[in-house]
Amino acid sequence: MSFEITILGSSSALPTSKRFPTAHLLKVDERFFLIDCGEGTQIQLRRFRVNPGRIHHIFISHLHGDHVFGLFGLLSTMGMMGRKVPVGLYGPERLEDMMKQHFSFFGSLPFGIDFHCPTPGDEGYLYEDDRLTVSTIPLKHRTPTFGFLFREKKRLLNVRKELIQAYGLGIADLVKVKAGEDFVTGDGKVIPNSKLTFPPYKQRSYAYISDTVYDPELSDRIRGIDLLFHEATFADRDKKLAEATRHSTAGQAATIAQQAGVRKLLIGHFSSRYRDYAHLVEEARRVFSNTEGVNDGDVYSIPLERVSTE
């Protein structure tokens, strides 16, 4: 039962030989979700031994090349590998037009694409399955841009196995007990739920925020999450440049993490103007100590933990 982020690309607009353009891969219980798809994403997937055919949902934050130019090759490769099942593609409104225009030059795919565009103001889920929800986080960049919050659904209570037989619980009883109800035995004795169950695993959560100017309102949307990726294109000394280009500094990313009370912060999307990124991480850690700067190939796993009963 994994909940694991792999950094496929960590550069900003100009890639380097060690940092590919932006792409993250989220693996939740053997389901793969791709978040942004910079040039070379399919090559990074091969490098890190992920079969592109296992990706069924791709989330695109915005239509700047360093977040989307890998989509053409990845989708083409999926087609050449014989894919038949559709891919869900989630992103700004123009993404659909852009891809359709692209296919008019390079031919259509042997599988469908289900386009989903986040609706501003809609508080519903952009994506939902039996285990996970994805919410949209509106960002403030130079073009329509969205962050994404991935959160596991609330898990049911776990029933103590030795008591299932002891009290003769049937399937219908189990469903009720897992949902929190007490159990009444055949002779009318009430067994309290707390005696029958132990706490379920916590809902794990990951938010992806790239690209955006510093926006204190973001904190409310990601309060208390486990893992936050927030872009940190610039060092604090280049704050004015960050504002002008609608990006954030390392310190600003850390301020969001600190105000939102997240457990861990990842920063990346570093400008190639900095030869060394250590000082950006240092700046962030002064505000929020549990910060790491990401590199291509880094894997961050959120462990399973029981809900505290205290």
Place this chain on the structure above:
Amino acid sequence: MSFEITILGSSSALPTSKRFPTAHLLKVDERFFLIDCGEGTQIQLRRFRVNPGRIHHIFISHLHGDHVFGLFGLLSTMGMMGRKVPVGLYGPERLEDMMKQHFSFFGSLPFGIDFHCPTPGDEGYLYEDDRLTVSTIPLKHRTPTFGFLFREKKRLLNVRKELIQAYGLGIADLVKVKAGEDFVTGDGKVIPNSKLTFPPYKQRSYAYISDTVYDPELSDRIRGIDLLFHEATFADRDKKLAEATRHSTAGQAATIAQQAGVRKLLIGHFSSRYRDYAHLVEEARRVFSNTEGVNDGDVYSIPLERVSTE
């Protein structure tokens, strides 16, 4: 005075973690020419320490993704690096429409693009400068496709320095002697050109042929060249598949090299169905011994040689 090919990408349609999609870089006397531009070409340029800003001419063989998907990121990067001078883009007719459509979604560039489309039947040069000509080689693939022949211009004769002073040759005399004329001294004595000069350097040449079905007519177009790259997507046992997909086998590539009497053959664009490419190289060598299989990062240099006077 270099004449050097760097293999930036050597895979066919499906890249691997070690083989990027197709791109070659030709360097002639510090001038850089990019030939095809598969996904990740800009990353390979950085890896092999070539400043993308030094490329002024890009030749695209055909509009299949593995030969062109890197163009979007490379041109975008050139713009972000502050490029002002135009780029010459040479390729199939639809390339211009495709790029214009692309820019309508991703914004225009701060520099111009001069599009040049090879005209079928036109025997003139697609490109020409003071040292080099580029000719088009029509190929037979599933979409309009062109190979390219790069050839140094004929060099002038080199005049023996010690004789310039001895006979008192002026600039106007030198121009004539370099062009092959004899020199007549002030007192009417004829000094034969062969005494005044030694042979110039040979014209070096490189042909790029990818993608194409086996076409014996190609030999005439590349007769006696120094270096030939010919695609070899398939092993000879998969000849039918090669025909069906309009590609060549290793043996077919070698047959072209042998019939054309080239000096050296490079094969690549190997299908990812073969784990190991050694047998493709073996197959080619049985027909044409001076064959090598290319890998990303390989550099092939054609040395300067004097024209033989025998």
